[in-house]
Amino acid sequence: MRDPAPAPRTVPPLTGGLADSLFETAVRRPALPMLARRRGPGSAHWDEVTAADFRDQVADLAKGLIASGVSPGDRVAILARTRYEWTVFSYALWAVGAEVVPIYPTSSRDQVEYILRDAGCVGVVVEDEQSVMTVGSVCAVLPALRHVWQLDAGAVDTLVARGASLPFTTVDSMRRIVLPDSTAVVAYTSGTSGRAMGCALSHRGLAAPCDTLLAGWAHTVAPPGEQGAVLAYLPFSHVYGLMIQNLCVRGGFLMAHEPAMTGEALSSALRSFRPTYLYAVPSVLEKIYKNFLRTAQQEGRGALFERAAATARDFAGALERRRLGRGNGPGLDLRLQHALFDRTVYRRLRTALGGRVQRATSGGSPLSRELSLFYEGIGVFVHDGYGLTETSGALTMQPLGREKSGTVGQPLPGTEIRLADDGEILVRAPSLFQGYVGDEAATRRVMPGGWLATGDLGHLDTENYLAITGRKKDIIITSGGKSVAPAALEQRLRMHPLVHQAVVVGDNRPCVGALITLDPEFLSHWRAGLTLQGDAPAREAREENALREEVARAVAAANSAVSRSESIRVFRVLPEPFDVANGLLTPSMKLRRDEIVATYALEIDAMYEARSHRRPPQAPQAPPEDPAGWEEPENVFLR
Structure with a gap:
């Protein structure tokens, strides 16, 4: 082992649960804007929610959860996009000592069933009718599941009404007995290889990086004298998105939500909300x-x-x-x-x-x-x-x-x-x-x-x-014994505007290869800029040649950052992207490398076989790590 890096000073330890910071801010600065809600779908106007109002909404929802039988230590899943109610529900659950189990809204039926069963969830918050149907189809094998709350069907109002008779002190008393080392979240790993694992994260653990970052970097979030403003759009189902939510609440930054992950929606939200x-x-x-x-x-x-x-x-x-x-x-x-x-x-x-x-x-x-x-x-x-x-x-x-x-x-x-x-x-x-x-x-x-x-x-x-x-x-070992880390090559390939995704392959192969998908938006733009002559078949052939050359330039640019033995010698452009729907991406949009290699096994074999046939016959004993005839990347497009 090499010597560890020294550990600098730490921030004061947490004394309660994550919900405490919200309740304390509401007492100290009740008029502080903490959340921003769009006035309506597609609206450019955002209504601010003060710390006091946010606290009251959390408390009212927490009373409804208590009235529904949710107790400290119970696990409740949230299967929804990044939206206002996600934040209110999570803090309400933490206020009563329950544990949040985030589930990606893109998860398949089997993934939803596995997480709800593995975590032993007593309830699940869903967004729409489709999610209700997904959960409903697996309820029979989930004996612990007692509640399904649908946001788009008025779940928040229903729960608030159910708990209306309970006093505020009931929630406040339960919040005050939540310990720092109590579990706050059970977050499942991406499952890129093998089954997803549920990570138990404590209130103390989730607060620690937030408080450390706030202590050293909070002043960089906004110019002096201005309140920081952050647009939350990445999934709260991922610990990164969840950390941003907690940073905003603990740091007193104004947070808005954008549930749609499209470029158009994000661009509109950025221009109208104007984060710092x-x-x-x-x-x-x-x-x-x-x-x-x-x-x-x-x-x-x-x-x-x-x-x-x-x-x-x-x-x-x-x-x-x-x-x-x-x-x-x-x-x-x-x-x-x-x-x-x-x-x-x-x-x-x-x-x-x-x-x-x-x-x-x-x-x-x-x-x-x-x-x-x-x-x-x-x-x-x-x-x-x-x-x-x-x-x-x-x-x-x-x-x-x-x-x-x-x-x-x-x-x-x-x-x-x-x-x-x-x-x-x-x-x-x-x-x-x-x-x-x-x-x-x-x-x-x-x-x-x-x-x-x-x-x-x-x-x-x-x-x-x-x-x-x-x-x-992910390390690739070629048949010549060369170890290659694919991440840097894939990263450089994606820098080319035409390249959408890239997966580097080459285990037990004579050289490194790549599977590439194209960015559909940029591809359309690129095609519109071509000026090709001749009839339709001729133009199509010239377009494919031009595209082949452009992708080859992307490969050459990626290769410029690595040694010759680590460079990509063969590649294929695939006809469709890797996606959650086809099982080649995790719900967190990470590559399922083993699945990709298995799915495209025949294409990978053909890619190497096509190139090997081009070896000069006079050099059959070339070193496997740098075989003759492999100097230029193979340009093979799949139809």
Whole structure:
């Protein structure tokens, strides 16, 4: 083992439950706006909900839950998108000492059944009639399930009416006996390989990273004198989204909800709500970047945008070198160029994000250095962090004034990180989970010596910045014995505007290959920009050749970041994306690699077989790691 990183000071420990912060804020600052609700579907107007009103709504709902027989320690699932009622229900459940079991609204019938049964839920909050039917179809095998509350059918009003006769003191008394080490959430892992595991997260564990981040970074959420405003749109079913909710409530930030994950809905919400701080996952930041590029190209300003983007990255890189003590910062020419693009390009990009965002956080997976520098260069500093379901959220953050793109920052105060001999990241933190529900053996396996074995690979540099290189189980070993981490290649492939998804393959193969899906929106835009001559068959052939060349350029760009033996030599473009519906993505939108490889086994075989037939006959004994005839990527499109 390598030496662990030192653990800095910690914040004061939690003394009660998560609901306490809301009730305390309502007493201290009753008029503080805490939540924002859209006035109606698609409305650009948001009505603010004060701390006192929010507390009263939570208390009234909690009384209804008590009247319905929900007791401390009972588990209630929430199967819904990110919406106002999700927040009210979660705090009401915590106020009575119940445990929240988040379920992704995209989950299949079997996944819903498994989680409700495995967690032993006594109730489930659903959003619509379709979810009611899903739960209803599995009720027969769920003897513990007593309640199904449908939000769109007035569940909140029904419960409030049921508990109307109970006094407020009933809720207040129950809230005050919730202990910090009581379980607050049972969050299920993504299940990318094998069954999902229920992680028991305590009130203390969920509060710890929030309070640490608030102690050191809260002042970055908004300009001095302004209340921070955050748009919640990522699923609360994921611990990252849940952490953002708790950060807002504990930090007194104004939080709005956007349940629809479409680009159009998110764009509309950003422009109307105008958050001061943005939180995202890399795929969202990649999509925003591609939308910027596509819009510029449609306006005939594509070349201008690309020059502006390059300038933004150069400018941010120079700023980074200066703050790390490795340079003098941007030179005069670069400053002038950046100032010009700020007036003509960057300001428009910031306006598209609402016009008030100056900083952001990325989580869920590592953010590419190029994308991080781009956003910093246009005036939106993105902090890339790292955490897991088992750690109740964040473990690292970028130190202010010493941010380093391409890393996930340094360990949070109170958190220790060290690396195993094989590069696996081991952590010890106050936010560690209480264990996997019903599986003590699995808990012991991932906690050798009290350190959580994360399954992630990374490295710590001399200044204690952590960089994530991939998942241990995802490492590919070619037939020549070369170990390849696919994450970096996939990340760089996705940076090309045409590429939607990428899965690198190559286990026991002579070289690395890739399965690629295309972004349908950008593909339509790209096709519209082609000027091809000839009859229909000729134009179709020329279009396919042009598309093949464009994807090959994306592969070449990705290969430029790795050694020759790690580079992609063969690839296929698939006719449809990986999706939750076809079983190739988890509900949290993570790749099911084993399922993808199994589903496309024949195509993968054909991809390698087609290339092997092109080997020159005079070189049959070429080394398997670098065989002759594999110098250029294979261009094979599936119909």
